[in-house]
Amino acid sequence: MSDLEAVIMSAILFAGSAQFTSIAILGAGGGAGAAIAAATLMNSRFLPMSAAVGPSFTGRALMRALKGQAVVDHSWALSSKGDGRFDEALLFGASAVAYCTWVSGTAIGALWGDKLGDPDALGLDAIFPAFFFGLLLNELRSRRARGVAALGAAIALALVPFTPPGAPVLVASLASLVGLTRRARAEAEERQEAEGEPR
Amino acid sequence: MSTAATTIVALALISAAIKAIGPVLLGGRELPTWFTSVVILLGPALLAALVATQAFAEGDRLALDPDTAGVAAGGLVIWRSGSIIACVVAAAAVTAGLRAL
Numbered sequence: 001m002s003d004l005e006a007v008i009m010s011a012i013l014f015a016g017s018a019q020f021t022s023i024a025i026l027g028a029g030g031g032a033g034a035a036i037a038a039a040t041l042m043n044s045r046f047l048p049m050s051a052a053v054g055p056s057f058t059g060r061a062l063m064r065a066l067k068g069q070a071v072v073d074h075s076w077a078l079s080s081k082g083d084g085r086f087d088e089a090l091l092f093g094a095s096a097v098a099y100c101t102w103v104s105g106t107a108i109g110a111l112w113g114d115k116l117g118d119p120d121a122l123g124l125d126a127i128f129p130a131f132f133f134g135l136l137l138n139e140l141r142s143r144r145a146r147g148v149a150a151l152g153a154a155i156a157l158a159l160v161p162f163t164p165p166g167a168p169v170l171v172a173s174l175a176s177l178v179g180l181t182r183r184a185r186a187e188a189e190e191r192q193e194a195e196g197e198p199r
Numbered sequence: 200m201s202t203a204a205t206t207i208v209a210l211a212l213i214s215a216a217i218k219a220i221g222p223v224l225l226g227g228r229e230l231p232t233w234f235t236s237v238v239i240l241l242g243p244a245l246l247a248a249l250v251a252t253q254a255f256a257e258g259d260r261l262a263l264d265p266d267t268a269g270v271a272a273g274g275l276v277i278w279r280s281g282s283i284i285a286c287v288v289a290a291a292a293v294t295a296g297l298r299a300l
Contacts, residue, residue, distance in 0.1 A: 013210055018214065048221075050222055054225030055227065121299070123296075126290040126291055156248035160255075189232045
């Protein structure tokens with residue numbers, strides 16, 4: 001992949017894990033089909049995420065489809081209000097900052113990457129999981145949330161040896177179905193009501 | 200079109216569709232309680248899975264690597280101090296330090 005292609009990829013795809021996955025496969029001599037399939041699996045977690053945000057978006061269908069493009073892991077988590085709704089402005093703001101950083105970072109890497117040294121030696125690969133850990137702590141207010149987090153992590157780790165990358169995280173999202181239990185629904189109703197009259 | 204270009208264009212289209220489906224179908228709707236209840240728990244489930252796989256998985260095997268220790272150190276820092284900046288700096292520093300040994 002050329003430097004220009006890498007920058008274009010960051011600009012129109014804007015999805016770190018999917019980009020790394022597909023580049024690794026192409027770099028190892030794999031075909032476009034294999035790279036596309038693997039990266040799509042990495043991005044499949046955006047299906048439940050954007051479905052969760054969907055009801056919070058206003059505007060016509062095309063506008064909502066465009067708004068959905070702003071969904072990435074951290075901005076999705078940051079913009080969650082905790083009552084099932086999402087803050088549009090926060091979602092777009094957090095994504096815009098990340099987008100500029102991501103594209104310019106890719107350009108810097110393409111231009112001067114060989115002078116910057118090995119990113120692994122600098123420990124940069126630990127930054128994203130550590131950041132997500134911080135976002136996760138924010139979500140663990142209730143005992144049920146802590147249980148679901150433990151369940152999600154357990155499902156994902158159990159699947160790692162047996163499934164292609166991306167599948168463990170997608171399947172782990174099923175842990176949220178604990179929310180269908182009667183007590184969870186009763187508490188969700190309280191939170192909805194505490195938020196004020198429904199929109 | 201080259202293999203790389205084909206991959207990029209196809210992925211961009213598929214990814215855009217994945218992110219558009221939910222908002223197009225569900226946009227502006229009133230939330231049923233069961234949906235709200237599941238969405239509230241989707242954050243903990245997905246974030247925990249992301250942290251766990253990024254910290255412990257190397258491809259298709261589980262491993263305790265320097266980045267596992269780095270993420271643990273970052274977690275400890277944010278839990279005690281609440282600072283996200285200190286958290287990511289500690290995670291990178293511990294990971295880099297262990298790799299340099």
